[in-house]
Amino acid sequence: MNERTVSVKTAGAVGGLDVGAIRRDFPILSRTVGEHPLVFLDSAATSQKPNQVIDAEAEFTRHHNANAHRGIHMLGEEATQAYEGARATVARFLGAPEPETIVFTRGVTESMNLVAQGWGRTHLREGDEILITEMEHHSNIVPWQMTAAVTGATLRYIPLTDDGLLDLSQLGSLLTERTKIVSVTGMSNALGTITPLRQLADSAHAVGAIIAVDAAQLAPHSPIDVQALDVDLLGFTGHKMLGPTASGGLYGKSDVLESMEPMLGGGEMIHEVFHDHSTYKSAPFKFEAGTMPIAQQVGLAAAIDYLDGLGMANVRAHEEEITRYALDRLLDAGATVYGPKDASIRGGAVSFWFKDVHPHDLATILNEQGVAIRAGHHCAQLAMRRYGVPATARASFYVYNTKDEVDALVGALDHAQAIFS
Amino acid sequence: MALDDIYKEVILDHYKNPRNKRELPGAELQCHANNPLCGDEITVFAHVDGGAVAEVTFQGAGCSISQSSASMMTEAVTGVKIGDARGLAERFRGMMAGDVEPAEDEFGDLVALKGVVQYPIRIKCAVLAWDVLQEALDGAGSASGAQPHTV
Ligand SMILES: Cc1ncc(COP(=O)(O)O)c(C=O)c1O
Numbered sequence: 001m002n003e004r005t006v007s008v009k010t011a012g013a014v015g016g017l018d019v020g021a022i023r024r025d026f027p028i029l030s031r032t033v034g035e036h037p038l039v040f041l042d043s044a045a046t047s048q049k050p051n052q053v054i055d056a057e058a059e060f061t062r063h064h065n066a067n068a069h070r071g072i073h074m075l076g077e078e079a080t081q082a083y084e085g086a087r088a089t090v091a092r093f094l095g096a097p098e099p100e101t102i103v104f105t106r107g108v109t110e111s112m113n114l115v116a117q118g119w120g121r122t123h124l125r126e127g128d129e130i131l132i133t134e135m136e137h138h139s140n141i142v143p144w145q146m147t148a149a150v151t152g153a154t155l156r157y158i159p160l161t162d163d164g165l166l167d168l169s170q171l172g173s174l175l176t177e178r179t180k181i182v183s184v185t186g187m188s189n190a191l192g193t194i195t196p197l198r199q200l201a202d203s204a205h206a207v208g209a210i211i212a213v214d215a216a217q218l219a220p221h222s223p224i225d226v227q228a229l230d231v232d233l234l235g236f237t238g239h240k241m242l243g244p245t246a247s248g249g250l251y252g253k254s255d256v257l258e259s260m261e262p263m264l265g266g267g268e269m270i271h272e273v274f275h276d277h278s279t280y281k282s283a284p285f286k287f288e289a290g291t292m293p294i295a296q297q298v299g300l301a302a303a304i305d306y307l308d309g310l311g312m313a314n315v316r317a318h319e320e321e322i323t324r325y326a327l328d329r330l331l332d333a334g335a336t337v338y339g340p341k342d343a344s345i346r347g348g349a350v351s352f353w354f355k356d357v358h359p360h361d362l363a364t365i366l367n368e369q370g371v372a373i374r375a376g377h378h379c380a381q382l383a384m385r386r387y388g389v390p391a392t393a394r395a396s397f398y399v400y401n402t403k404d405e406v407d408a409l410v411g412a413l414d415h416a417q418a419i420f421s
Numbered sequence: 422m423a424l425d426d427i428y429k430e431v432i433l434d435h436y437k438n439p440r441n442k443r444e445l446p447g448a449e450l451q452c453h454a455n456n457p458l459c460g461d462e463i464t465v466f467a468h469v470d471g472g473a474v475a476e477v478t479f480q481g482a483g484c485s486i487s488q489s490s491a492s493m494m495t496e497a498v499t500g501v502k503i504g505d506a507r508g509l510a511e512r513f514r515g516m517m518a519g520d521v522e523p524a525e526d527e528f529g530d531l532v533a534l535k536g537v538v539q540y541p542i543r544i545k546c547a548v549l550a551w552d553v554l555q556e557a558l559d560g561a562g563s564a565s566g567a568q569p570h571t572v
Contacts, residue, residue: 358459358483358484358485359459359484360459360461360483360484360486360543360546361484361485361486364540364543375459376458376459377457377458377459377460381457384460389460390459390460390461390462390482390483391459391460419429419433420433420485
């Protein structure tokens with residue numbers, strides 16, 4: 001719906017992005033913390049939103065608001081068009097064959113629960129196995145524990161190597177004909193690791209299993225083509241990719257989606273309701289019970305337009321360059337980095353421990369210098385335990401971050417060292 | 422930290438040179454808890470004698486706020502009647518809620534933690550040791566009241 005008003009690439013700019021122009025689209029980046037300019041290095045938790053997204057959401061609410069798929073009136077039609085237009089935009093962005101392969105959800109947590117319940121509870125029974133990894137976010141662990149408890153299926157884990165990669169050396173014994181589903185992150189939010197999705201998809205399919213992907217981190221930071229990857233299901237979350245909170249969805253191959261049960265029952269997902277049973281619409285609509293976050297999905301489409309305008313290959317190149325720079329500087333400064341040290345095989349979420357300063361203390365001290373990082377276990381306690389740390393500090397980068405901001409981070413580390421030494 | 426430098430020094434002093442940080446063999450009261458947000462861990466051991474906290478020690482790992490608070494707590498409640506220790510815990514919590522203005526003679530070094538009120542997410546770190554102490558004094562033995570639900 002929105003015109004693309006995105007920055008053009010200028011020669012010589014880092015990774016082909018004109019970061020100066022991009023930053024002007026994000027009003028929040030001009031805030032200060034005390035007398036320090038805000039250095040926002042926490043986009044892996046949630047990204048900031050450009051004016052184009054803020055405006056698209058507000059424009060919908062101001063001039064086109066109505067419930068989608070319900071009202072037989074002008075606004076109802078406009079809302080339905082905007083909502084379904086957003087679905088088509090998402091499908092194009094992910095390389096999906098058609099809009100109907102995209103289920104809107106309120107984010108990846110809901111998407112993975114939908115997979116674990118809607119697929120898991122109808123396809124799994126005792127003796128079956130679910131294979132996930134030790135680097136998963138809790139939203140791709142806990143739903144499977146719940147499903148395993150209900151179905152009697154067994155949950156197994158792909159372990160991690162010392163340098164933060166999936167240890168696939170024992171894959172042959174972990175992935176067998178007992179395995180019915182592999183569910184794996186595309187990019188770890190705690191370690192930055194990019195996983196070999198096509199290889200895992202082929203291995204899963206070879207034993208008759210399907211593969212589901214948590215793309216909460218991958219979708220914002222890397223081009224994705226669900227057909228080239230041959231994944232069966234893929235969840236993503238809008239607020240980490242410049243979009244509004246409560247936007248996001250689940251891609252699924254048509255036959256896989258059709259074989260799933262809805263997780264929520266209610267309005268708009270039914271075909272007909274009788275006293276003793278109901279019939280459902282076909283996918284994706286049978287999964288979208290009740291009033292959805294319509295303005296938010298419209299905002300997500302604007303975010304995708306913005307990212308498309310930049311070009312996802314350029315986004316990836318920019319982040320790779322800034323991550324490489326950050327890894328060099330952090331390691332130089334004496335930080336211990338958890339996860340791969342090679343920027344070409346990882347994303348821009350860099351977990352580290354600086355000397356013996358606890359991550360919580362570090363985050364508080366950095367905040368005093370205007371630098372916003374995350375400290376904690378990043379909802380990935382299995383990965384933390386694997387590397388013997390209760391928590392890490394994490395700096396993460398996106399399209400609007402600069403090397404100067406990496407320098408600000410490293411400069412602020414000196415400050416922490418001065419206090420704690 | 423925007424905490425005044427003197428307070429910062431008190432906190433760092435307790436963090437780097439924790440008081441009473443050891444196990445207490447034969448302690449009749451012992452209680453453990455952790456703060457899953459950041460992995461802070463505290464175990465409190467106490468000997469009770471004649472209705473007073475005769476000796477109290479702790480073990481743990483975590484950030485400067487949680488660990489210094491534990492260290493200060495052991496100093497503040499040693500030799501104190503159980504009822505008074507509970508009262509101090511209550512008032513400490515009040516200070517961290519911003520409701521109680523700390524009296525220097527009662528609070529001692531603990532006043533240094535007052536600045537943490539500016540960082541709401543870190544108040545949990547400061548009160549962790551006190552939660553464990555109260556739990557130990559209640560004689561409950563195991564960590565914080567309700568057992569976590571297991572799936
Ligand atoms: C890898 C990964 N999976 C899942 C999630 C959960 O996302 P949301 O809270 O948007 O559902 C996150 C975000 O924290 C994440 O980084």
